[in-house]
Amino acid sequence: MRVSRSVQWGSLTGMRxxxxxxxxxxxxxxxxxxxxxxxxxxxxxxxxxHQPWINQAPTAEDRFIQAxxxxxxxxxxxxxxxxxxxxxxxxxxxxxxxLALRMGQHPIAAFNVPMDSWVEVVGFCFCMDLVxxxxxxxxxxxxxxxLAREMTTMVGEERFHASFGARRIKDLVRDQRYQxxxxxxxxxxxxxxxxxxxxxxxxxxxxxxxxxxxAVGYGIRKWGNEELRQMWRQDIDPQIEKIGLVVPNSEAGxxxx
Numbered sequence: 332m333r334v335s336r337s338v339q340w341g342s343l344t345g346m347r348x349x350x351x352x353x354x355x356x357x358x359x360x361x362x363x364x365x366x367x368x369x370x371x372x373x374x375x376x377x378x379x380x381h382q383p384w385i386n387q388a389p390t391a392e393d394r395f396i397q398a399x400x401x402x403x404x405x406x407x408x409x410x411x412x413x414x415x416x417x418x419x420x421x422x423x424x425x426x427x428x429x430l431a432l433r434m435g436q437h438p439i440a441a442f443n444v445p446m447d448s449w450v451e452v453v454g455f456c457f458c459m460d461l462v463x464x465x466x467x468x469x470x471x472x473x474x475x476x477x478l479a480r481e482m483t484t485m486v487g488e489e490r491f492h493a494s495f496g497a498r499r500i501k502d503l504v505r506d507q508r509y510q511x512x513x514x515x516x517x518x519x520x521x522x523x524x525x526x527x528x529x530x531x532x533x534x535x536x537x538x539x540x541x542x543x544x545x546a547v548g549y550g551i552r553k554w555g556n557e558e559l560r561q562m563w564r565q566d567i568d569p570q571i572e573k574i575g576l577v578v579p580n581s582e583a584g585x586x587x588x
Contacts, residue, residue: 332471332472332482332483332486333472334472334476334479334480334483335348335472336348338474338550339472339474339550340547340550340553341474341547341548341549341550341551342548342549342550343474343549343550344550348474348475348476348479349474349475349476350476350477351417352417352418352419358545358549359549359551360418362542362545362546362549362551363475363478363549363551364415364418364421364422364425365542366470366546366551366552367411367414367415367478368411368415368425368429368438369438369439370407370411370466371407371408371411371412371415371426371429372429372432372437372438372439372442373437373439373442373463374404374405374407374408374411375404375405375408375429375430375432375437376432376434376437376439376442376443377400377401377404377442377459378401378404378405378408379433379434380434380442380444380445380446380455381397381400381401381404381446381452382401383446384397384446384449384452385397385398385401387449388449388452389449389509389512389513390509390512393449393499396495397452399491400456400492400495403488403491403492407481407485407488408429410481410485412426412429412430413426414477414478414481415429417477439534440530440533440586441459441527441530441531441533441534444530448515448519448523449513449515450503450513450515450519450520450522450523451523451526451527453496453499453500453503453520453523454496454500454520454523454524454526454527455496455523455527456492456493456495456496456497456499457493457496457497457499457500457523457524457527457567458496458524458527458528458530458531458567459527459530459531459534460489460492460493460496461493461496461497461531461563461566461567462531462534462535462563463489463492463493464486464489464490464492464493465535465559465562465563465566466535466559467482467485467486467489468486468553469552469553469554469559470482470551470552470553471483471486471553473550473551473552473553474549474550474551475551478551497570497574500520500523500524500574500576501574503515503516503517503519503520504516504517504520504574504575504576505574505575517575517576520574520576521576521577524571524576524579525579528578528579528581528584529579529583529584529585529586531563531567532560532563532564532581532585532587533585533586533587535556535557535559535560535563535587536556536587537556537587537588538556538557538560538588540555540556543555543556543557564581
């Protein structure tokens with residue numbers, strides 16, 4: 332992904348990308364720092380969720396990929412923290428707070444939910460890492476140049492995580508050998524999708540969010556919350572059906588709309 336030198340959408344279109352906090356208006360700064368903080372919080376929380384399964388996954392490949400996912404998420408989190416620290420004492424405090432948070436304290440609800448089985452890990456990667464991929468895609472070539480540059484690697488990493496989840500959910504439905512290794516099959520795969528699907532929908536945020544509108548207007552994100560949510564549904568729902576599972580009710584178990 333090539334990063335352009337100028338802003339490509341929003342009210343700043345055609346201007347040079349923002350490189351430093353000193354170049355930002357107060358509203359742009361507040362919008363950006365909130366996005367980076369939320370992004371970093373999901374990375375470190377995801378490490379905490381995945382870590383227990385690195386040595387418990389059913390195959391050597393699964394264990395290797397769990398370790399890779401945790402490493403990717405931690406690396407992304409530390410990149411985000413470095414960006415936060417560019418914002419002076421406020422950013423320093425936010426980065427330090429993120430590193431101290433533990434399960435139950437993370438700002439986004441889905442990342443306080445433990446994975447109680449290997450099948451739930453797979454379901455998380457299938458549903459939630461696809462959410463992360465859409466969030467990161469929305470920031471490709473964004474108006475804040477340091478963030479745009481980091482998206483060139485982060486987007487591919489999240490796609491890998493989501494693709495792994497999709498492949499293993501399919502194996503749980505169709506591959507008898509893998510079912511035997513996991514001691515689980517289609518019913519457990521369906522339960523995992525049912526668990527994470529509403530969390531995934533909520534993670535996109537409120538449909539009427541003014542913050543979402545500001546992020547798009549300032550060229551930080553390409554799409555707003557609801558547009559991203561529908562893009563995710565148009566992607567994952569056919570995948571669920573093709574695998575042979577039932578698409579969950581999009582209104583059931585929801586907290587944020």
